[in-house]
Amino acid sequence: MTRHPSIQSLPLPGTVVEYLQGNEPHLAWVEEASGDKLRLYTLTRREVKLAGARLLPWLGPRHEGAFNREGILEKLKEHAARRETLRAGLDPLEIWELAQGEVSQNSAAWFAGLAFEQPDVDQVAAMGRALLSVKTHFKFQPPNFEVYPAETVERRLAEQEAARERELVVTAGHVFFQELWAGWSSGRRKDPARLEAQLDPSAAQRLKDLLRAIMADAESQEHGPLWQQLRKGLPEHPAQALILAQEWGIVGPNHNVLLDQAGYDEGDAWSEAFAGEIEALGRDFQARREPPLDTPFLSIDSPTTRDIDDAFHVERLPDGWRVRMALARPTLSWDFESPLGRAVARRASSLYLPEGDSHMLPEALGCGLYSLKAGEDRPALLLDWELDPQGGARSFTPSLGWVRVAANLTYEDVEAALARGDAPPEAAAARDLAALLRGARVERGAVVIDRPEPRIELSGHPGPAHVEIGPGKDYPEAQLAVSELMILANASMAAWAGERGVALFHRVQDVTLPAGYAGVWTDPVDMHRVVKQLCGASLEARPGRHASLAAEAYAPVTSPLRRMADFVNLAQVESFLSAGAPRLTREALQESLGPLAARLDAVAMVQRGRPRYWKLAHLQQVGREREFEAVALEECGHLTALSLTTLQMYTRVPRDMLGGPFQAGQRFRARVGKVDPLTGEFRVLSLREADEKPEAGEWPPKVD
Template structure:
């Protein structure tokens, strides 16, 4: 490259990703300036100059000169000159090359044209080296040709893929590249802007009608193309929750399910106890059971939990699968178990008539239902009977019914336990329970239980009872565990109302999320201190961790986990369990909105929960979903109003109503 010249001379510049011819000069400010074909001067840096020439052109003739150079460049091919010198000379000057392309007495326009050819041609035949041009080898040029062919093929493949995505063409044989693009669009449809593919997919989508929601557009296009189901639950993919187990994991589950439980010398035989279970009629992973019997001094209550720690080694494929999932997911259309079904529904489930390993709490109460003593042990139990909540509720009203007497005794024991928690500050809300079920044909059914039934309260009371005592045991023995705590609710601003739905709405807004930690503490909403979760080890990973800690202590062994290992499990569980709980709620709302999309124009009863000017928060009595609605003046929280469904957006899970006339 030559030293800077004082007078204006033609040079080849880099500007905006292009190579252009321009007249360059050093201005009075000692800075570089250039003038292109449009005649407008602009600032440049020294680094933008690719090649300087000795050609001096007047500003008045610059535009015409550049135009002629560009025209000559379009008609010039330097390939023949390259073929002549390739392998013959190590290099030549720009002028030498120009004389080879044209006859001697080369004009300045041809020099400019040659520069454009050398640096803008799709194929490069010469490599600049200072003021010399080195001919490339045949292999180098062949490599460029191959690359161009591949790029051309990629462009064709991309064009046909975009046409397929838009529905204007079909693809007979999918290339690997097109299959990867399809997965890229799928990833964006599931993950949106958080996807690494967002920029590329948005570029493709710009070729279709404009939308304010590209992610939704990608999803709809894939549904239209039959690549994903319109009811696909993409939150699961975003959270990384697997829908199935690998063959290797299932084979390991078969092996563990068939293995005999070791450590029987530490396991108490409680198979003579009349253990019975109470669950939903549809429950298949039964992990808790109850027993009660009269004693000389009062009552013995047994709470029996499936000993998942005995079934699932702390190291291995099943452990990894459980840790990856963290919990079983109960979706309206399916149940996705944390453990393979061979373990969660068979070997570990307290199936009636089958002997199963368990961890048991035996609690002694006197005749006035005061707790006298309690102990924990590893056991083996045989469930004698399985009751649904409906059957248990009926038996609580009829002592002559199957297990009616036992349920009556358990109810009598549970009442003072519940009273003690309420005195300690427990907050009990009789919020209706929502169940959404979707069958194989995607028929949606919604069930609302107005308040928790006596049987549900009874089972919940004894689960809290055991979790509290296990927490006490672990704390007193200084065993690292995952404790659950929650701050008290500030009731000062809760409105004084007789309408439960309004009161519960305002209380729920005040409740702070429960915390997981390795330090025991008060669970104010339950009214117990400490509190761990250990009663669902087949379906929740933190329960399995706590159960392993308890089991090792009962066996007289060192804890399965040191404190740092418990913290590591807790760290993953804390965020993921919240996300998965939200996912379950989100899926319920989706199917409810899907059901409602077929009910446009229908009327629904709703309770007014809160008033913000004339924008009210209401809750549909039929589906327990909330919405903001514009209501007539004078409406008060607690009022029941009739609403007409106007619009449903299943993607955003939103419904829009107006007040009925």
């Protein structure tokens, strides 16, 4: 293509040139050129010194003769007007369509040739300006323009739209969040509907989605940068996203943000997506039904329990005991890799919270099809022991079968019947055997922390809730019977699996307790001292000692409707009993441990944290009106550890708040000051001595 004579090769004096500044082309006249150094006069009446390398690759035309500044300005205006008119008539996207697939890059003059016949310099400049305006389709790589392929254009258009939306959201959302926060911090709540009406609907939805995302993950890499832009000027607060969401009305006043952080769906609505799989499991259940054993098993649970996963029958023998246990078997036809199987594995555990239960399994299965309801035929893992008079195992045999539980009893009813002496023989035998089992465990070094949790009752939830806290209901003999039988079952399964090489998950607490720490502890100071010596039990894919239970190995299997570790272990045992080999090798079990442990930890944070939230909400409501019983536990430097016994909460206060020297176990009446349920913090405002100091004693107790 022949070059038009208006297009110059060198920026000599009198040449019209363009250069980029602020991503915009600027028109200028070369007044002086010395090598690569230029002195320019611009359309904006400015004199500029510029390197020749910064000029855009369309030079010209060159005007001969002498021009004063006004004459130069007149010429620049003529070229600027013509170039802008030409630019307005160009469609750079059409140019991209023509060039797409033909060239990967070329000069502005070549692209101008697609729109003009033998283009002059103004037409080339107009094309260059047009191409510079669509950075989604062309990239300026001096002296050429690179033509982006279609997939790159699509990506850059999406990025451009996202940036536009982000700017819209930031502009509107920053002011919006400032208004909401000001209302919360001042106690004079703003009208969120009126404020939201001023937002673009798409921006409002984006802000709502952002708050939900930050509530779930405050360190989100995807949403974090936008969040930081929006919250500029707001004070730091760990629950800021939650507070803004509550002020807006996106979530309720007592929203459980711990569920968001754990990625755990509350209630049972989540299971609706798996209705087809649930129905198929029901059909297979009916097809595989077998005649039940005639053993009159009974279960003992709280009156609200619907997911009944264990029942037992204990019989006294002339020379010992016969114990039979039925464990719910939801693994009957379970597919771990199905969508439902994966969803249940992600839930990992049931949650039992003051505001309600959320089950690991769909309620149709965990509270229905597989729950050991009295009078209903159910598949079960059957455990059978023969024990000597002291509770030592002579034999232990697991098997598979079906059962029909005779009765679902409650702790309250069994406790009352045991006290009256008219309890079912199986329940009385279970209580007596449990006492022997616990005594034997304590002899072996077991530690029992008898610390009943207080009862938390809510009214008004999910709206503004009133919280009442009282002593938890305690049924010591009935609860002893159940807990010791469960420990017996899990320890027996671990030993049985170890002898046969069946890989199971184990709870391992690898710690050595000093002499004198074994026993049943109920005093706050004793419990505090013992717990300090313990570490939390970890989930392992290998057997190991569980120190506080005094078990050489402990493989949980007794709660398959409620905990995924038990569910997997039950499937391992079921597969071995039915097919001669476990479902997973030890290596495969080890590989699955990391994801399962992470999910269990996340859900456990909810189970621990939510009751604490409600306790703090209670303190916030009544703390300034009441005093709470507190027990001094120990000195911690310049602080003193306290137990608020009625709430089972622990804190530290300055040592001088106690008014002088104290003894561990000394009781005080505590008045609470600042309480923040959202951050989990509270402060004791003052203490007054409640009674006489206890006698100083030795710790740990002497061992004969």
